[in-house]
Amino acid sequence: MVAGESGLGKSTLINSLFLTDLYKDRKLLNAEERINQTVEIIKHTVDIEEKGVKLKLTIVDTPGFGDAVNNTESWKAITDYIDQQFEQYFRDESGLNRKNIQDNRVHCCLYFIPPFGHGLRPVDVEFMKALQDKVNVVPLISKADCLTPAEMRKMKDRVREEIEKFGIKVYQFPDCDSDEDEEFKQQDRELKESTPFAVIGSNTIVEVKGQRVRGRLYPWGIVEVENQSHCDFVKLRTMLIRSHMHDLKDITCDVHYENYRAQCIQQMTSKLTQDNRVESPIPILPLSTPDVETEKLIKMKDEELRRMQEMLQKMQQQMHEQDL
Amino acid sequence: MCLDTELCEQPASFAMIFCSEEMRTLSLNGHVGFDSLPDQLVSKSVSQGFSFNILCVGETGIGKSTLMSTLFNTSFENEEASHFQNEVHLRPRTYNLQESNVDLQLTIVDTVGFGDQVNKEESYKPIVDYIDAQFENFLEEELKIKRSLYNYHDSRIHICLYFIAPTGHSLKSLDLVTMKKLDSKVNVIPIIAKADTISKSELQKFKIKIMSELVSNGVQIYQFPTDDEAVAEINSSMNAHLPFAVIGSSEEVKIGNKMVRARQYPWGVVQVENESHCDFVKLREMLIRVNMLDLREQTHARHYELYRRCKLEEMGFKDTDPDSEPFSLQETYVAKRREFIGELQLKEEQMRQMFVNKVKETEAELKEKERELHERFEMLKRTHQEEKRNLEEKRRDLEEEMNTFNRRKVAAETLQSLQGSSAIKKDKEKKT
Numbered sequence: 047m048v049a050g051e052s053g054l055g056k057s058t059l060i061n062s063l064f065l066t067d068l069y070k071d072r073k074l075l076n077a078e079e080r081i082n083q084t085v086e087i088i089k090h091t092v093d094i095e096e097k098g099v100k101l102k103l104t105i106v107d108t109p110g111f112g113d114a115v116n117n118t119e120s121w122k123a124i125t126d127y128i129d130q131q132f133e134q135y136f137r138d139e140s141g142l143n144r145k146n147i148q149d150n151r152v153h154c155c156l157y158f159i160p161p162f163g164h165g166l167r168p169v170d171v172e173f174m175k176a177l178q179d180k181v182n183v184v185p186l187i188s189k190a191d192c193l194t195p196a197e198m199r200k201m202k203d204r205v206r207e208e209i210e211k212f213g214i215k216v217y218q219f220p221d222c223d224s225d226e227d228e229e230f231k232q233q234d235r236e237l238k239e240s241t242p243f244a245v246i247g248s249n250t251i252v253e254v255k256g257q258r259v260r261g262r263l264y265p266w267g268i269v270e271v272e273n274q275s276h277c278d279f280v281k282l283r284t285m286l287i288r289s290h291m292h293d294l295k296d297i298t299c300d301v302h303y304e305n306y307r308a309q310c311i312q313q314m315t316s317k318l319t320q321d322n323r324v325e326s327p328i329p330i331l332p333l334s335t336p337d338v339e340t341e342k343l344i345k346m347k348d349e350e351l352r353r354m355q356e357m358l359q360k361m362q363q364q365m366h367e368q369d370l
Numbered sequence: 371m372c373l374d375t376e377l378c379e380q381p382a383s384f385a386m387i388f389c390s391e392e393m394r395t396l397s398l399n400g401h402v403g404f405d406s407l408p409d410q411l412v413s414k415s416v417s418q419g420f421s422f423n424i425l426c427v428g429e430t431g432i433g434k435s436t437l438m439s440t441l442f443n444t445s446f447e448n449e450e451a452s453h454f455q456n457e458v459h460l461r462p463r464t465y466n467l468q469e470s471n472v473d474l475q476l477t478i479v480d481t482v483g484f485g486d487q488v489n490k491e492e493s494y495k496p497i498v499d500y501i502d503a504q505f506e507n508f509l510e511e512e513l514k515i516k517r518s519l520y521n522y523h524d525s526r527i528h529i530c531l532y533f534i535a536p537t538g539h540s541l542k543s544l545d546l547v548t549m550k551k552l553d554s555k556v557n558v559i560p561i562i563a564k565a566d567t568i569s570k571s572e573l574q575k576f577k578i579k580i581m582s583e584l585v586s587n588g589v590q591i592y593q594f595p596t597d598d599e600a601v602a603e604i605n606s607s608m609n610a611h612l613p614f615a616v617i618g619s620s621e622e623v624k625i626g627n628k629m630v631r632a633r634q635y636p637w638g639v640v641q642v643e644n645e646s647h648c649d650f651v652k653l654r655e656m657l658i659r660v661n662m663l664d665l666r667e668q669t670h671a672r673h674y675e676l677y678r679r680c681k682l683e684e685m686g687f688k689d690t691d692p693d694s695e696p697f698s699l700q701e702t703y704v705a706k707r708r709e710f711i712g713e714l715q716l717k718e719e720q721m722r723q724m725f726v727n728k729v730k731e732t733e734a735e736l737k738e739k740e741r742e743l744h745e746r747f748e749m750l751k752r753t754h755q756e757e758k759r760n761l762e763e764k765r766r767d768l769e770e771e772m773n774t775f776n777r778r779k780v781a782a783e784t785l786q787s788l789q790g791s792s793a794i795k796k797d798k799e800k801k802t
Contacts, residue, residue: 053537115543116489162535162564163431167453169488192536192567194633262569265646267638275636 047181048105049124049173050158051112054188058247059156060105062260062271063283064094085110085123106152117169121176128152128180132306153298154217154286155181158188159242165204166212174214180302182217182294184286185209190244190277191262191269198244205242216241219285220293237285243278246271419473421524422662423504425460425556426478427497427548428533429485432563437531437618438478440631440642441654442467445620446478455483458496462525477525485544494548501527501555505677526674528665529592529657530556533563534613538572540579549589555673557592557665559657560584565615565648566633566640573615580613594656595664608656614649617642 048056088107093100108124111117131151138147155177159170174183185205187193193201209216219238248271252261260271271279286294426434430451439445446465462479479500484493504526511522530552534545545560552558560580562568568576584591591612594605619642623632631642642650657665 053539113543115547116491118489162429163453164450165453167486172488189567192564194635264569266640267635269637
């Protein structure tokens with residue numbers, strides 16, 4: 047999933063990451079149309095193959111996030127979507143035929159932080175806090191060609207500080223085993239120290255020293271996307287696709303999904319003990335939205351029961367008094 | 371000086387012809403010397419000094435302070451603002467600059483916290499309020515009885531630089547809303563900040579998109595004036611480059627053998643004053659070297675006049691009567707005063723009424739209370755009397771009992787004494 051304000055280079059980055067062109071015919075909204083924009087969720091699914099290994103990639107885009115003038119609750123649509131995917135998986139898992147479960151759960155959320163400010167903004171903090179328990183949040187500093195190396199270091203330190211200050215739980219790289227070789231450990235350390243990654247995306251190919259690479263052409267120089275000294279794009283790609291893809295999936299499965307499942311089941315059982323309806327069978331699947339009609343019926347029956355109980359009590363009392 | 375009263379009563383056009391006939395152009399026979407008037411003006415203005423007020427509107431961290439430092443080639447010390455302000459507030463700072471014996475009193479007003487809140491619907495209000503407040507101050511000074519406009523420090527905003535974030539797509543919704551609110555109050559010049567993020571081709575598209583959005587939404591940004599021939603050409607060519615894409619820098623880098631303001635990247639060096647890198651030089655030219663005076667005049671002649679007109683109309687002043695005869699200010703004043711006194715009297719009446727009502731109410735309450743007290747008193751008296759009667763009865767009963775008891779006692783005593791005496795008699799009889 048990619049999230050962030052418009053114009054931060056999300057689509058360009060996705061294209062660069064997977065070397066495809068997903069966003070060919072996009073229609074961008076004008077400013078006046080965006081004043082009261084609501085957040086939409088758009089899914090793009092591609093099947094890519096490399097050396098016989100197939101990957102079904104789903105990119106979930108969130109156009110409209112942060113665009114409106116009033117952005118309170120703009121992350122609700124996104125959290126709802128993530129919950130929906132979890133719910134879908136939950137039902138599939140508890141169903142009868144479990145062979146072909148499609149895993150549509152969101153494994154990773156790339157959050158784009160604008161480089162124009164001095165660090166995190168309130169909307170960034172709120173969004174990441176809302177999502178930290180549902181999905182692996184990977185913050186990125188977008189459009190990194192806006193900051194000089196010194197400014198970049200300051201910005202990264204700032205963002206890391208603020209993440210700690212606000213207690214945001216972003217995705218942490220797993221520590222490598224102690225019996226791995228030094229080079230690997232070194233790589234791992236470097237990786238961890240350069241979070242959040244500062245990335246640049248590009249849709250155009252430029253020629254640098256006889257080579258054709260993805261880059262951005264400026265009058266004062268050429269920024270190469272895959273040059274490690276220019277930006278952290280390579281690190282991000284390595285992390286996302288080559289080394290940590292499995293870890294992201296595992297954490298989604300083991301941590302976030304289990305949290306959701308536990309919460310769900312707890313909710314179900316607490317509802318049951320409230321209702322006192324022992325005669326009904328324990329539902330296996332959580333009924334997320336019971337029909338309005340059945341709810342009404344249930345309420346009516348509850349009322350009747352209560353009334354009958356009261357009458358019973360009264361009669362008992364009367365009998366008691368009569369006995370006396 | 372003109373004509374006698376008879377002629378003045380004739381229709382205005384007639385008098386006009388007379389007047390124009392009076393003014394004839396004559397040629398001079400020698401050098402008089404009033405061609406030094408412009409020089410006198412210049413020396414007076416220089417000694418008086420100039421004031422210029424800039425308002426910078428833009429998100430936190432977008433480079434407002436850096437650009438100001440670059441523009442005026444000094445460093446205005448400004449701490450970085452935090453992103454977590456609850457609302458927008460404005461921070462005016464005044465500096466005195468001097469360049470070859472011309473004094474400039476520069477006021478830079480910064481918007482702190484703009485664009486940071488989650489709900490930005492009220493973001494434009496503090497800015498509009500500030501601008502209006504400056505106009506209000508000036509208006510007040512103008513309307514004072516003892517005024518000193520000569521020495522008045524003009525704090526009205528002459529220009530608003532609106533910093534657009536370089537997303538590359540279009541304006542943000544917040545930008546559009548804010549600029550619409552500001553365009554009728556101040557000269558707005560939009561600029562694209564941090565322009566080193568956008569490549570040349572993207573920049574072209576971005577500028578066109580921005581201008582078309584501004585036009586389609588009816589936002590009136592400041593156009594450089596093209597009436598004065600001296601600057602018309604350069605101004606009209608600059609108008610085509612709006613909005614300017616600028617870069618600011620507080621650091622200097624050595625290029626060739628000069629130290630220039632620039633930003634150093636691993637892939638190259640962006641020079642601020644290089645025309646092919648960004649439009650900074652254009653902005654400086656336009657803003658300071660060519661059109662500064664025009665900006666001040668526009669502020670006074672257009673924006674301030676608009677404000678003044680609205681304000682005075684609000685207060686009830688009109689230029690023409692319903693009968694479309696020119697109103698004199700004096701009559702308006704007198705009429706207003708009468709109105710005001712009338713209102714005051716009404717209010718007085720109302721207050722008096724209220725007072726009287728209140729008095730009546732309290733009187734009624736007091737009477738009620740009196741009556742109640744009376745009643746209670748009566749009741750108490752009655753109970754008291756009853757009790758007294760009861761007590762009397764009881765006393766009488768008690769007395770009767772006592773009497774009966776006494777009688778019995780007496781009777782018993784006499785009986786005893788009789789018995790006693792009879793016993794003695796018996797004894798006596800026995801003895802004899």
